[in-house]
Amino acid sequence: MSDNTVILGSGMAAWGAFDRLTSEGVSPKLFDKNSYPGGHTASFPNDKGFVFDDGPHISFTEIEEMQTILADAVDGDYETLNARVDNWYQGVWVKHPAIAYLHALPEELIVQILDEFIQVSAQEMPETATFDNYHQWLLAAYGPTFANNFPGRYGTKYHTCGPEEMNVSWLGPRLYRPDLKEVLMGAVRPPRTEKHYIDKFRYPKKGGFEGYLHKFFAAADLQLDHRAEAIDPDAKTITFGNGKTETYDTLISSAPLAEMIRMLPNVPDDVQEAASLLSCSQSVIVNVGVARDDLSPAHWRYIYDEDMRSVRLSFPHMFSPTTCPPGHGAVQVEVYYSDKYKPLDHKPEDDIKPVIEELTTMGVLREDDDIVFSEARFIEYANVIFDLDSGPSAAKVQDYLSSLDITYCGRYGDWAYIWTDESYLSGQRAAQRTLDARTSV
Numbered sequence: 001m002s003d004n005t006v007i008l009g010s011g012m013a014a015w016g017a018f019d020r021l022t023s024e025g026v027s028p029k030l031f032d033k034n035s036y037p038g039g040h041t042a043s044f045p046n047d048k049g050f051v052f053d054d055g056p057h058i059s060f061t062e063i064e065e066m067q068t069i070l071a072d073a074v075d076g077d078y079e080t081l082n083a084r085v086d087n088w089y090q091g092v093w094v095k096h097p098a099i100a101y102l103h104a105l106p107e108e109l110i111v112q113i114l115d116e117f118i119q120v121s122a123q124e125m126p127e128t129a130t131f132d133n134y135h136q137w138l139l140a141a142y143g144p145t146f147a148n149n150f151p152g153r154y155g156t157k158y159h160t161c162g163p164e165e166m167n168v169s170w171l172g173p174r175l176y177r178p179d180l181k182e183v184l185m186g187a188v189r190p191p192r193t194e195k196h197y198i199d200k201f202r203y204p205k206k207g208g209f210e211g212y213l214h215k216f217f218a219a220a221d222l223q224l225d226h227r228a229e230a231i232d233p234d235a236k237t238i239t240f241g242n243g244k245t246e247t248y249d250t251l252i253s254s255a256p257l258a259e260m261i262r263m264l265p266n267v268p269d270d271v272q273e274a275a276s277l278l279s280c281s282q283s284v285i286v287n288v289g290v291a292r293d294d295l296s297p298a299h300w301r302y303i304y305d306e307d308m309r310s311v312r313l314s315f316p317h318m319f320s321p322t323t324c325p326p327g328h329g330a331v332q333v334e335v336y337y338s339d340k341y342k343p344l345d346h347k348p349e350d351d352i353k354p355v356i357e358e359l360t361t362m363g364v365l366r367e368d369d370d371i372v373f374s375e376a377r378f379i380e381y382a383n384v385i386f387d388l389d390s391g392p393s394a395a396k397v398q399d400y401l402s403s404l405d406i407t408y409c410g411r412y413g414d415w416a417y418i419w420t421d422e423s424y425l426s427g428q429r430a431a432q433r434t435l436d437a438r439t440s441v
Protein backbone atom coordinates (compact mmCIF):
# COMPACT_ATOMS: atom_id res chain seq x y z
CA MET A 1 0.00 0.00 0.00
CA SER A 2 1.37 3.44 -0.88
CA ASP A 3 -0.47 5.41 1.79
CA ASN A 4 1.88 7.77 3.66
CA THR A 5 1.45 6.86 7.33
CA VAL A 6 3.19 8.79 10.09
CA ILE A 7 3.52 7.59 13.69
CA LEU A 8 4.46 10.09 16.41
CA GLY A 9 6.56 8.37 19.07
CA SER A 10 8.84 5.35 19.33
CA GLY A 11 7.66 3.77 22.58
CA MET A 12 5.68 0.57 23.04
CA ALA A 13 2.48 1.97 21.50
CA ALA A 14 4.31 3.14 18.38
CA TRP A 15 5.84 -0.34 17.94
CA GLY A 16 2.46 -2.00 18.33
CA ALA A 17 1.16 0.26 15.53
CA PHE A 18 4.28 -0.35 13.45
CA ASP A 19 3.93 -4.12 13.83
CA ARG A 20 0.27 -4.14 12.76
CA LEU A 21 0.86 -1.85 9.78
CA THR A 22 3.93 -3.63 8.44
CA SER A 23 2.12 -6.95 8.64
CA GLU A 24 -0.39 -5.43 6.16
CA GLY A 25 2.33 -4.11 3.86
CA VAL A 26 2.20 -0.49 5.06
CA SER A 27 5.60 1.04 5.86
CA PRO A 28 5.05 3.90 8.31
CA LYS A 29 7.52 6.67 9.12
CA LEU A 30 8.17 7.23 12.81
CA PHE A 31 9.21 10.53 14.39
CA ASP A 32 10.27 11.02 18.00
CA LYS A 33 11.11 14.24 19.81
CA ASN A 34 13.84 12.52 21.82
CA SER A 35 17.40 12.01 20.66
CA TYR A 36 17.04 8.30 21.56
CA PRO A 37 14.36 5.75 20.62
CA GLY A 38 12.04 3.80 22.93
CA GLY A 39 10.11 6.41 24.94
CA HIS A 40 9.66 5.09 28.48
CA THR A 41 11.14 1.75 27.50
CA ALA A 42 14.54 3.21 26.62
CA SER A 43 17.58 2.06 28.58
CA PHE A 44 20.77 4.03 29.11
CA PRO A 45 24.17 2.36 29.45
CA ASN A 46 26.77 4.57 31.14
CA ASP A 47 30.55 4.68 31.17
CA LYS A 48 30.71 3.05 34.62
CA GLY A 49 29.23 -0.16 33.21
CA PHE A 50 25.64 0.25 34.49
CA VAL A 51 22.47 0.14 32.39
CA PHE A 52 19.54 2.09 33.83
CA ASP A 53 16.06 1.99 32.31
CA ASP A 54 14.21 5.30 31.80
CA GLY A 55 12.30 4.36 34.95
CA PRO A 56 12.34 0.82 36.35
CA HIS A 57 10.64 -1.55 33.89
CA ILE A 58 9.83 -5.25 34.05
CA SER A 59 7.44 -7.31 31.96
CA PHE A 60 4.68 -8.93 34.00
CA THR A 61 2.22 -9.38 31.16
CA GLU A 62 -0.13 -12.33 31.39
CA ILE A 63 -1.31 -11.79 27.83
CA GLU A 64 0.09 -14.78 25.92
CA GLU A 65 0.31 -12.90 22.62
CA MET A 66 2.50 -10.26 24.29
CA GLN A 67 4.65 -12.83 26.04
CA THR A 68 5.36 -14.37 22.63
CA ILE A 69 6.04 -11.04 20.91
CA LEU A 70 8.52 -10.02 23.62
CA ALA A 71 10.16 -13.46 23.83
CA ASP A 72 10.65 -13.49 20.04
CA ALA A 73 12.00 -9.94 20.14
CA VAL A 74 14.97 -11.16 22.22
CA ASP A 75 15.16 -14.67 20.66
CA GLY A 76 14.11 -16.17 23.98
CA ASP A 77 17.02 -14.56 25.81
CA TYR A 78 15.21 -13.28 28.91
CA GLU A 79 15.19 -13.91 32.66
CA THR A 80 12.06 -15.25 34.38
CA LEU A 81 11.96 -14.26 38.04
CA ASN A 82 9.61 -14.81 40.98
CA ALA A 83 8.70 -11.35 42.26
CA ARG A 84 9.79 -10.55 45.80
CA VAL A 85 8.27 -7.30 47.06
CA ASP A 86 8.13 -5.52 50.42
CA ASN A 87 7.24 -2.23 52.09
CA TRP A 88 9.02 0.22 54.39
CA TYR A 89 6.71 1.38 57.15
CA GLN A 90 8.08 3.43 60.06
CA GLY A 91 11.30 1.54 60.62
CA VAL A 92 10.26 -1.99 59.62
CA TRP A 93 10.14 -3.98 56.40
CA VAL A 94 6.74 -5.59 55.86
CA LYS A 95 6.14 -8.03 53.02
CA HIS A 96 3.80 -6.92 50.27
CA PRO A 97 0.82 -6.68 50.26
CA ALA A 98 0.97 -5.46 53.86
CA ILE A 99 -2.67 -6.35 54.60
CA ALA A 100 -1.79 -10.04 54.20
CA TYR A 101 1.43 -9.76 56.26
CA LEU A 102 0.57 -7.62 59.28
CA HIS A 103 2.79 -9.76 61.52
CA ALA A 104 5.80 -7.39 61.35
CA LEU A 105 3.83 -4.35 62.58
CA PRO A 106 3.49 -3.11 66.19
CA GLU A 107 0.89 -5.19 68.14
CA GLU A 108 -1.46 -2.28 68.87
CA LEU A 109 -1.58 -1.36 65.20
CA ILE A 110 -2.26 -4.97 64.20
CA VAL A 111 -5.17 -5.22 66.66
CA GLN A 112 -6.67 -1.94 65.45
CA ILE A 113 -6.39 -2.97 61.78
CA LEU A 114 -7.87 -6.42 62.51
CA ASP A 115 -10.73 -4.98 64.55
CA GLU A 116 -11.73 -2.72 61.64
CA PHE A 117 -11.07 -5.32 58.93
CA ILE A 118 -13.37 -7.80 60.73
CA GLN A 119 -16.12 -5.14 60.65
CA VAL A 120 -15.76 -4.28 56.96
CA SER A 121 -15.42 -7.95 55.99
CA ALA A 122 -18.85 -8.61 57.51
CA GLN A 123 -20.36 -6.40 54.81
CA GLU A 124 -20.46 -7.13 51.12
CA MET A 125 -18.09 -4.90 49.13
CA PRO A 126 -20.19 -2.72 46.77
CA GLU A 127 -19.32 -2.53 43.08
CA THR A 128 -16.24 -0.33 42.52
CA ALA A 129 -18.13 2.05 40.22
CA THR A 130 -20.55 2.97 43.02
CA PHE A 131 -17.88 4.84 45.02
CA ASP A 132 -17.60 8.62 44.64
CA ASN A 133 -13.87 8.60 45.26
CA TYR A 134 -10.92 6.30 45.94
CA HIS A 135 -10.81 7.12 49.66
CA GLN A 136 -14.36 5.82 50.12
CA TRP A 137 -13.36 2.62 48.35
CA LEU A 138 -10.31 2.19 50.59
CA LEU A 139 -12.36 2.69 53.77
CA ALA A 140 -14.92 0.12 52.65
CA ALA A 141 -12.26 -2.38 51.58
CA TYR A 142 -9.91 -2.23 54.57
CA GLY A 143 -11.27 -0.01 57.37
CA PRO A 144 -9.79 3.41 58.22
CA THR A 145 -6.52 2.51 59.98
CA PHE A 146 -5.10 0.32 57.21
CA ALA A 147 -6.65 2.47 54.46
CA ASN A 148 -5.13 5.70 55.73
CA ASN A 149 -1.74 4.34 56.84
CA PHE A 150 -0.99 2.11 53.87
CA PRO A 151 -2.63 2.45 50.43
CA GLY A 152 -3.95 5.94 51.18
CA ARG A 153 -0.55 7.19 52.27
CA TYR A 154 1.37 5.45 49.48
CA GLY A 155 -1.13 6.60 46.87
CA THR A 156 -0.69 10.21 47.95
CA LYS A 157 3.07 9.91 47.41
CA TYR A 158 2.70 8.06 44.10
CA HIS A 159 -0.17 10.02 42.53
CA THR A 160 0.75 13.31 44.29
CA CYS A 161 -2.86 13.87 45.42
CA GLY A 162 -4.93 12.35 48.21
CA PRO A 163 -7.32 9.41 47.67
CA GLU A 164 -10.32 11.67 48.31
CA GLU A 165 -9.30 13.66 45.21
CA MET A 166 -9.20 10.60 42.95
CA ASN A 167 -11.90 8.64 41.15
CA VAL A 168 -12.02 4.82 41.03
CA SER A 169 -11.99 4.29 37.26
CA TRP A 170 -8.33 3.19 37.25
CA LEU A 171 -8.46 0.62 40.04
CA GLY A 172 -8.91 -2.74 38.27
CA PRO A 173 -7.11 -5.59 40.08
CA ARG A 174 -4.34 -3.33 41.43
CA LEU A 175 -5.18 -3.53 45.11
CA TYR A 176 -5.28 -6.91 46.77
CA ARG A 177 -8.16 -7.55 49.17
CA PRO A 178 -7.65 -10.87 50.92
CA ASP A 179 -10.38 -12.64 52.86
CA LEU A 180 -10.48 -12.40 56.65
CA LYS A 181 -8.83 -15.79 57.23
CA GLU A 182 -5.82 -14.78 55.17
CA VAL A 183 -5.49 -11.47 57.01
CA LEU A 184 -5.68 -13.22 60.39
CA MET A 185 -3.12 -15.81 59.30
CA GLY A 186 -0.72 -13.09 58.12
CA ALA A 187 -1.11 -11.32 61.45
CA VAL A 188 -0.22 -14.30 63.64
CA ARG A 189 2.70 -15.87 61.78
CA PRO A 190 5.64 -14.66 59.71
CA PRO A 191 5.24 -14.72 55.89
CA ARG A 192 5.68 -18.00 54.04
CA THR A 193 4.35 -17.17 50.60
CA GLU A 194 4.37 -14.37 47.99
CA LYS A 195 1.07 -12.72 47.04
CA HIS A 196 1.77 -9.69 44.90
CA TYR A 197 -0.61 -9.22 41.99
CA ILE A 198 2.54 -9.61 39.96
CA ASP A 199 3.75 -13.14 40.57
CA LYS A 200 6.43 -13.79 37.95
CA PHE A 201 8.13 -11.28 35.71
CA ARG A 202 10.48 -11.27 32.74
CA TYR A 203 13.39 -9.06 31.80
CA PRO A 204 15.80 -9.23 28.84
CA LYS A 205 19.13 -10.83 29.70
CA LYS A 206 20.96 -8.08 27.80
CA GLY A 207 20.51 -4.40 27.04
CA GLY A 208 18.09 -3.46 29.83
CA PHE A 209 14.33 -3.42 29.16
CA GLU A 210 15.06 -1.72 25.85
CA GLY A 211 16.50 -5.05 24.68
CA TYR A 212 12.89 -5.94 23.81
CA LEU A 213 12.84 -3.17 21.21
CA HIS A 214 16.18 -3.50 19.43
CA LYS A 215 14.77 -5.54 16.54
CA PHE A 216 12.05 -2.93 16.03
CA PHE A 217 14.57 -0.08 16.00
CA ALA A 218 16.54 -1.86 13.29
CA ALA A 219 13.47 -2.48 11.12
CA ALA A 220 11.91 0.99 11.09
CA ASP A 221 12.22 4.29 9.27
CA LEU A 222 12.62 6.26 12.50
CA GLN A 223 13.77 9.86 12.77
CA LEU A 224 14.84 11.16 16.16
CA ASP A 225 15.11 14.78 17.35
CA HIS A 226 11.80 15.49 15.58
CA ARG A 227 9.43 17.14 18.04
CA ALA A 228 6.06 17.68 16.36
CA GLU A 229 5.09 21.26 17.15
CA ALA A 230 2.27 22.09 14.75
CA ILE A 231 -0.22 19.99 12.84
CA ASP A 232 -2.41 21.26 10.03
CA PRO A 233 -5.19 18.66 9.78
CA ASP A 234 -6.57 20.20 6.53
CA ALA A 235 -3.28 20.29 4.65
CA LYS A 236 -2.23 17.10 6.50
CA THR A 237 1.18 18.42 7.45
CA ILE A 238 3.28 18.21 10.59
CA THR A 239 5.89 20.85 11.39
CA PHE A 240 8.72 19.80 13.66
CA GLY A 241 10.78 21.89 16.06
CA ASN A 242 13.83 21.41 13.84
CA GLY A 243 12.08 23.32 11.05
CA LYS A 244 11.22 20.30 8.88
CA THR A 245 7.73 19.60 7.58
CA GLU A 246 6.21 16.22 6.76
CA THR A 247 3.00 15.44 4.92
CA TYR A 248 0.81 12.50 5.85
CA ASP A 249 -2.28 10.66 4.64
CA THR A 250 -2.69 8.82 7.93
CA LEU A 251 -1.51 10.04 11.34
CA ILE A 252 -1.18 7.89 14.47
CA SER A 253 0.01 9.62 17.63
CA SER A 254 1.26 8.28 20.96
CA ALA A 255 2.05 11.82 22.17
CA PRO A 256 0.15 13.11 25.23
CA LEU A 257 -3.39 14.35 24.47
CA ALA A 258 -2.88 17.87 25.80
CA GLU A 259 0.28 18.27 23.69
CA MET A 260 -1.67 17.26 20.59
CA ILE A 261 -4.25 19.94 21.32
CA ARG A 262 -1.51 22.57 21.65
CA MET A 263 -0.26 21.64 18.16
CA LEU A 264 -3.61 22.18 16.44
CA PRO A 265 -5.09 25.43 15.08
CA ASN A 266 -8.55 26.80 15.99
CA VAL A 267 -9.33 24.30 18.74
CA PRO A 268 -12.79 24.99 20.25
CA ASP A 269 -12.76 26.46 23.78
CA ASP A 270 -14.50 23.47 25.37
CA VAL A 271 -11.87 21.08 23.96
CA GLN A 272 -9.05 23.34 25.19
CA GLU A 273 -10.70 23.47 28.59
CA ALA A 274 -10.97 19.63 28.66
CA ALA A 275 -7.28 19.28 27.71
CA SER A 276 -6.29 21.66 30.51
CA LEU A 277 -7.96 19.36 33.07
CA LEU A 278 -5.77 16.37 32.19
CA SER A 279 -3.07 15.97 34.83
CA CYS A 280 -0.11 13.67 34.83
CA SER A 281 2.57 13.12 37.43
CA GLN A 282 6.24 13.72 36.75
CA SER A 283 9.03 11.66 38.18
CA VAL A 284 12.59 12.21 39.23
CA ILE A 285 14.40 8.89 38.94
CA VAL A 286 17.49 8.72 41.12
CA ASN A 287 19.90 6.05 39.87
CA VAL A 288 22.65 4.84 42.19
CA GLY A 289 25.40 2.32 41.41
CA VAL A 290 27.23 0.68 44.31
CA ALA A 291 30.30 -1.58 44.62
CA ARG A 292 28.21 -4.27 46.36
CA ASP A 293 25.30 -6.39 45.13
CA ASP A 294 23.58 -7.57 48.34
CA LEU A 295 21.49 -4.42 48.61
CA SER A 296 18.03 -5.93 49.00
CA PRO A 297 16.19 -9.23 49.37
CA ALA A 298 13.25 -7.77 47.38
CA HIS A 299 13.17 -6.88 43.68
CA TRP A 300 11.28 -3.72 44.52
CA ARG A 301 10.16 -1.98 47.71
CA TYR A 302 7.39 0.55 48.43
CA ILE A 303 8.14 3.38 50.86
CA TYR A 304 5.16 4.57 52.92
CA ASP A 305 6.71 7.16 55.24
CA GLU A 306 5.56 10.68 54.39
CA ASP A 307 8.79 12.27 55.58
CA MET A 308 10.74 10.33 52.93
CA ARG A 309 10.68 11.50 49.33
CA SER A 310 11.53 8.02 47.97
CA VAL A 311 8.36 6.34 46.72
CA ARG A 312 9.57 3.03 45.26
CA LEU A 313 12.99 1.37 45.10
CA SER A 314 13.95 -1.09 42.35
CA PHE A 315 17.12 -3.12 42.00
CA PRO A 316 18.13 -3.58 38.33
CA HIS A 317 21.03 -6.00 39.07
CA MET A 318 18.38 -8.40 40.42
CA PHE A 319 16.47 -8.19 37.12
CA SER A 320 19.57 -9.05 35.08
CA PRO A 321 23.19 -9.08 36.30
CA THR A 322 24.28 -7.59 32.95
CA THR A 323 22.90 -4.21 34.07
CA CYS A 324 25.89 -3.78 36.41
CA PRO A 325 29.63 -4.47 36.47
CA PRO A 326 30.45 -7.78 38.25
CA GLY A 327 30.07 -7.57 42.03
CA HIS A 328 28.15 -4.29 41.78
CA GLY A 329 24.54 -3.48 42.53
CA ALA A 330 22.16 -0.70 41.58
CA VAL A 331 19.06 0.95 42.96
CA GLN A 332 16.57 3.11 41.08
CA VAL A 333 14.42 5.36 43.23
CA GLU A 334 11.22 6.99 42.00
CA VAL A 335 10.21 10.37 43.45
CA TYR A 336 6.95 11.92 42.22
CA TYR A 337 5.78 15.46 41.48
CA SER A 338 3.00 17.09 39.48
CA ASP A 339 2.35 20.61 38.23
CA LYS A 340 -1.11 20.58 39.75
CA TYR A 341 -0.58 19.03 43.19
CA LYS A 342 3.13 18.95 44.01
CA PRO A 343 5.21 21.12 41.69
CA LEU A 344 8.88 20.29 41.35
CA ASP A 345 10.46 23.41 42.88
CA HIS A 346 14.10 22.35 42.66
CA LYS A 347 16.54 20.82 40.18
CA PRO A 348 16.09 17.02 39.77
CA GLU A 349 19.74 16.59 40.90
CA ASP A 350 18.77 18.06 44.28
CA ASP A 351 16.91 14.80 45.02
CA ILE A 352 20.09 12.71 44.85
CA LYS A 353 21.56 13.54 48.27
CA PRO A 354 18.34 13.21 50.32
CA VAL A 355 17.46 9.97 48.53
CA ILE A 356 20.89 8.50 49.31
CA GLU A 357 20.41 9.54 52.96
CA GLU A 358 17.03 7.80 52.99
CA LEU A 359 18.53 4.65 51.48
CA THR A 360 21.08 4.69 54.29
CA THR A 361 18.39 5.21 56.96
CA MET A 362 16.51 2.20 55.57
CA GLY A 363 19.66 0.08 55.61
CA VAL A 364 19.74 -0.37 51.82
CA LEU A 365 23.03 1.53 51.67
CA ARG A 366 25.72 1.55 54.33
CA GLU A 367 27.64 4.61 55.51
CA ASP A 368 30.87 3.09 54.11
CA ASP A 369 29.42 2.03 50.74
CA ASP A 370 31.43 2.89 47.66
CA ILE A 371 28.90 4.75 45.50
CA VAL A 372 30.44 4.62 42.04
CA PHE A 373 27.62 6.30 40.11
CA SER A 374 24.66 8.56 40.79
CA GLU A 375 22.38 10.63 38.61
CA ALA A 376 18.85 12.03 38.48
CA ARG A 377 16.64 11.71 35.39
CA PHE A 378 13.50 13.75 34.91
CA ILE A 379 10.39 12.11 33.43
CA GLU A 380 7.98 14.73 32.19
CA TYR A 381 4.99 12.39 31.80
CA ALA A 382 4.82 9.56 34.33
CA ASN A 383 1.37 8.42 35.56
CA VAL A 384 -2.01 9.75 34.49
CA ILE A 385 -3.69 11.28 37.57
CA PHE A 386 -7.31 10.15 37.76
CA ASP A 387 -8.49 13.09 39.80
CA LEU A 388 -12.12 14.10 40.19
CA ASP A 389 -11.62 17.13 37.95
CA SER A 390 -10.53 15.04 34.98
CA GLY A 391 -13.99 13.45 34.55
CA PRO A 392 -14.83 12.91 30.88
CA SER A 393 -12.13 15.34 29.65
CA ALA A 394 -10.00 12.69 27.96
CA ALA A 395 -12.97 11.39 25.95
CA LYS A 396 -13.77 14.92 24.78
CA VAL A 397 -10.21 15.49 23.55
CA GLN A 398 -10.08 12.04 21.92
CA ASP A 399 -13.36 12.64 20.09
CA TYR A 400 -11.98 15.91 18.77
CA LEU A 401 -8.78 14.25 17.52
CA SER A 402 -10.85 11.54 15.85
CA SER A 403 -12.95 14.22 14.12
CA LEU A 404 -9.69 15.47 12.56
CA ASP A 405 -8.69 11.95 11.46
CA ILE A 406 -5.90 11.78 14.03
CA THR A 407 -5.66 8.35 15.62
CA TYR A 408 -4.38 8.33 19.20
CA CYS A 409 -2.85 5.45 21.17
CA GLY A 410 -0.69 4.46 24.11
CA ARG A 411 -0.62 5.48 27.74
CA TYR A 412 -0.88 9.20 26.99
CA GLY A 413 -3.19 8.91 23.97
CA ASP A 414 -5.65 6.50 25.57
CA TRP A 415 -4.99 8.49 28.77
CA ALA A 416 -5.05 5.32 30.82
CA TYR A 417 -3.16 3.59 33.63
CA ILE A 418 -1.72 1.00 31.28
CA TRP A 419 1.54 -0.90 31.16
CA THR A 420 3.90 -1.77 28.32
CA ASP A 421 1.82 -4.72 27.11
CA GLU A 422 -1.42 -2.77 26.93
CA SER A 423 0.36 0.19 25.34
CA TYR A 424 1.67 -2.07 22.57
CA LEU A 425 -1.80 -3.54 22.03
CA SER A 426 -3.27 -0.04 22.06
CA GLY A 427 -0.89 0.83 19.20
CA GLN A 428 -1.97 -2.28 17.32
CA ARG A 429 -5.63 -1.35 17.73
CA ALA A 430 -4.96 2.21 16.58
CA ALA A 431 -3.26 0.89 13.45
CA GLN A 432 -6.19 -1.43 12.84
CA ARG A 433 -8.59 1.54 13.03
CA THR A 434 -6.61 3.28 10.28
CA LEU A 435 -6.58 0.09 8.16
CA ASP A 436 -10.35 -0.29 8.63
CA ALA A 437 -10.88 3.36 7.65
CA ARG A 438 -9.08 2.75 4.31
CA THR A 439 -11.14 -0.27 3.42
CA SER A 440 -14.40 1.53 4.28
CA VAL A 441 -13.63 4.48 1.94
Ligand SMILES: Cc1cc2nc3c(=O)[nH]c(=O)nc-3n(C[C@H](O)[C@H](O)[C@H](O)COP(=O)(O)OP(=O)(O)OC[C@H]3O[C@@H](n4cnc5c(N)ncnc54)[C@H](O)[C@@H]3O)c2cc1C
Nearest residue numbers: 009011012013033039040055057058228255410411419420
Ligand atom coordinates in the same frame (compact mmCIF):
# COMPACT_ATOMS: atom_id res chain seq x y z
C1 LIG B 1 8.40 5.22 36.23
C2 LIG B 1 7.61 4.24 35.39
C3 LIG B 1 7.77 2.87 35.61
C4 LIG B 1 7.03 1.97 34.82
N1 LIG B 1 7.23 0.62 35.04
C5 LIG B 1 6.60 -0.27 34.22
C6 LIG B 1 6.88 -1.66 34.35
O1 LIG B 1 7.64 -2.09 35.22
N2 LIG B 1 6.27 -2.52 33.48
C7 LIG B 1 5.39 -2.08 32.51
O2 LIG B 1 4.88 -2.90 31.74
N3 LIG B 1 5.10 -0.76 32.38
C8 LIG B 1 5.70 0.15 33.20
N4 LIG B 1 5.43 1.49 33.06
C9 LIG B 1 4.44 1.92 32.06
C10 LIG B 1 5.05 1.95 30.68
O3 LIG B 1 6.19 2.78 30.67
C11 LIG B 1 4.05 2.54 29.67
O4 LIG B 1 2.82 1.89 29.75
C12 LIG B 1 4.52 2.43 28.23
O5 LIG B 1 5.91 2.47 28.11
C13 LIG B 1 3.89 3.57 27.44
O6 LIG B 1 4.28 3.48 26.09
P1 LIG B 1 3.78 4.59 25.10
O7 LIG B 1 4.37 4.29 23.79
O8 LIG B 1 2.31 4.73 25.20
O9 LIG B 1 4.36 5.97 25.69
P2 LIG B 1 5.87 6.49 25.66
O10 LIG B 1 6.83 5.42 25.98
O11 LIG B 1 5.89 7.71 26.53
O12 LIG B 1 6.07 6.89 24.16
C14 LIG B 1 5.56 8.09 23.64
C15 LIG B 1 6.59 8.63 22.68
O13 LIG B 1 6.08 9.77 22.05
C16 LIG B 1 7.13 10.70 21.92
N5 LIG B 1 6.55 12.05 21.78
C17 LIG B 1 5.81 12.71 22.69
N6 LIG B 1 5.48 13.93 22.20
C18 LIG B 1 6.01 14.01 20.96
C19 LIG B 1 6.03 15.02 19.98
N7 LIG B 1 5.43 16.20 20.17
N8 LIG B 1 6.68 14.79 18.81
C20 LIG B 1 7.32 13.59 18.59
N9 LIG B 1 7.34 12.61 19.52
C21 LIG B 1 6.70 12.81 20.68
C22 LIG B 1 7.92 10.54 23.21
O14 LIG B 1 9.23 11.04 23.10
C23 LIG B 1 7.88 9.03 23.40
O15 LIG B 1 8.97 8.40 22.77
C24 LIG B 1 6.12 2.43 33.85
C25 LIG B 1 5.96 3.80 33.66
C26 LIG B 1 6.68 4.70 34.41
C27 LIG B 1 6.49 6.16 34.19
